[in-house]
Amino acid sequence: MEFELEEKFKKEFKKLFKRYRSLDKDFVFFQQLIVKLLDTITVRSANHHAILYRDQENNLFIFKSRLQCRTLRRNSLRLIYVYKKDEQKIRFIQIYFKGDRQNEDVARWKKFKKF
DSSP: OEEEEOHHHHHHHHHHHHHOTTHHHHHHHHHHHHHHHHHHHTTSOBTTEEEEEEETTTTEEEEEEEEEOTTTTTOEEEEEEEEETTTTEEEEEEEEETTTOSSOOHHHHHGGGGO
């Protein structure tokens, strides 16, 4: 499985990492977790993984997931990522703290429908 990070995602991650020091380890754990869960969550949404967009013809999925961060304890961060099943590639688009921002940037992930 190949992982890619968008430039804006890298900036958001760096900014959040300054506030939440366990974020880097939690993110690595999250990557390992979604690799195991991808077969399940592409069929239907799971507890912490919602399907925002699904293109069965091109095997393209856009997810919104919760990232549990040890520093935050009960709260969690939100991740938006694109999964291209044919290429076995995941591209992370956006990361944000739910307390700072209510919803994801829809215009940002809609650009990746053609990914």
